[in-house]
Amino acid sequence: MEPIIIEGTPKTPTVKFDATEGVFEIKGRSIPENSVEFYKPLVDWLDSYKETPLPKTVVNIRLEYFNTSSSKCILDVFKKLEAIHKAKNEVEVNWYYEEDDEDMLEAGEDYESIIRVPFKMIEIVE
Amino acid sequence: MGFDIDNYLTGLAKNNVILHYKGNVDSEVINHILDTVEDKMVQVNEQAKLRKKVYNVLVESLQNLYHHVDKVPDDFEDQTSEKFGLLIVEKVDNGYKIITGNFVHADNIEKLEEKIKRINRSSHEEIKELYKFILNHQRISAKGGGGLGLVDIARKTGNKLDYTFKKYNDKYFFFYLNILVDEREQV
Numbered sequence: 001m002e003p004i005i006i007e008g009t010p011k012t013p014t015v016k017f018d019a020t021e022g023v024f025e026i027k028g029r030s031i032p033e034n035s036v037e038f039y040k041p042l043v044d045w046l047d048s049y050k051e052t053p054l055p056k057t058v059v060n061i062r063l064e065y066f067n068t069s070s071s072k073c074i075l076d077v078f079k080k081l082e083a084i085h086k087a088k089n090e091v092e093v094n095w096y097y098e099e100d101d102e103d104m105l106e107a108g109e110d111y112e113s114i115i116r117v118p119f120k121m122i123e124i125v126e
Numbered sequence: 127m128g129f130d131i132d133n134y135l136t137g138l139a140k141n142n143v144i145l146h147y148k149g150n151v152d153s154e155v156i157n158h159i160l161d162t163v164e165d166k167m168v169q170v171n172e173q174a175k176l177r178k179k180v181y182n183v184l185v186e187s188l189q190n191l192y193h194h195v196d197k198v199p200d201d202f203e204d205q206t207s208e209k210f211g212l213l214i215v216e217k218v219d220n221g222y223k224i225i226t227g228n229f230v231h232a233d234n235i236e237k238l239e240e241k242i243k244r245i246n247r248s249s250h251e252e253i254k255e256l257y258k259f260i261l262n263h264q265r266i267s268a269k270g271g272g273g274l275g276l277v278d279i280a281r282k283t284g285n286k287l288d289y290t291f292k293k294y295n296d297k298y299f300f301f302y303l304n305i306l307v308d309e310r311e312q313v
Contacts, residue, residue: 010157031160031185033153033192065178067185068274071261100175103182103282110258 004045012038013063017045022054030066030074039073046080053084062096062124063104071107078115085117093119099126131212131227131300142217150207151191159188163215173309180222180307183279187226187305188213190275195228199298202229221308230301235291238301242287245280253281283307 001019008014013028032038059081066074078093085091093115095108105121112119131148144166147159163184167177191211198210212227230238248256257277264273280287288304 010161031189033156033189065182065185067182067189068278069189071274072265075261098174101178103179106254110254110261114258114262 001045001048004042015042017042017049019049019054022057023060024057025060025062026074026077027060027062029064030070032067032070035067035069035073039070039076043073043076043080046077046084050080050084050087053087053089056090057081057084057092059091059093060096061093061108064098066107075111075114078111078117082115082117091117093117094122095119096122096124098124143214144217145213145215147213149204149210151188151195151209151211151213153192156185156188156192159213160184176221176307176309179282180224182282183224183305183307184215186275186279187224187303191226191228193275196231196234196298198229199294202294218306218308221306224305224307225302226305227300227302229294230291230299232297232299235299235301239291241276242289245276246286248280250281250284253277257281279305 003019004015004017006012006015008028011029011032013026013030015027016023016025018024030038061074081091081093093111095111097104097108105123108119108121112121145159145163147155149155160181164177164181167180172180188211191213192209195209195211198204198207202210204210210229212225214223214225216223216225245253245256257274260274260277276287283305285306285308288306290302290304291299292302294300
């Protein structure tokens with residue numbers, strides 16, 4: 001599978017999905033008006049990856065901001081990971097949040113309560 | 127007496143207006159407003175926590191306008207703006223006030239007001255649950271909105287949504303949303 005590598009912009013995150021390493025990353029700001037347009041290729045890619053995933057997949061989410069429209073798309077990403085996990089593969093989500101950013105921590109906890117995949121909340125201390 | 131958007135606003139926004147915009151709300155405008163307000167908050171060394179909240183609420187307010195405004199009435203002065211909206215950002219004692227305005231067709235008022243009232247009678251904990259419920263159960267609409275904007279604003283600010291509908295004519299109202307983002311500890 002070809003990896004997905006997308007450079008970040010002021011409104012969209014940096015994305016690195018590499019099927020050979022099993023380490024996926026979404027990082028930066030995710031505040032586009034049309035988030036479906038941005039996330040659909042990622043969700044489709046995960047759909048293919050879930051056919052032959054590595055025994056362990058690690059997902060690092062390190063967002064500074066995301067809008068409510070992205071929040072639904074991020075849930076779709078997590079639902080794909082949940083399916084991989086359900087098929088008896090190891091999946092781990094590392095949810096990073098900046099020191100004192102309780103809103104970002106709570107957002108991670110929202111997903112953790114909806115999605116049946118192990119989450120780790122990691123505070124970034126400057 | 128005619129209808130005057132700005133007169134009403136002069137009463138709402140008092141002194142330290144850091145941004146005032148009226149016109150078409152497209153993607154470019156949103157970028158520009160976000161950059162401007164973020165730069166201004168950085169310039170005055172606003173603490174990160176408040177700065178992030180203001181930025182988040184501003185994103186949702188602007189994208190609410192982008193996704194949901196109704197078209198302007200036929201006799202309104204600005205006929206060129208496809209998505210006409212209004213925005214004021216004002217520095218207040220403990221934070222920032224974000225005021226948005228847009229036309230709402232009379233037929234759409236009841237639904238919008240019901241949504242706001244539901245949010246306003248909910249506790250912080252109920253708003254969190256409502257957010258999660260909508261996140262998990264509602265698809266993104268044809269207009270591109272997720273139906274979460276107002277819930278997110280109420281959740282992040284911890285304040286009630288202060289709003290007014292001013293009658294423009296029989297078919298149209300102008301909807302003002304007056305959001306306070308302050309440093310008060312949330313319960």
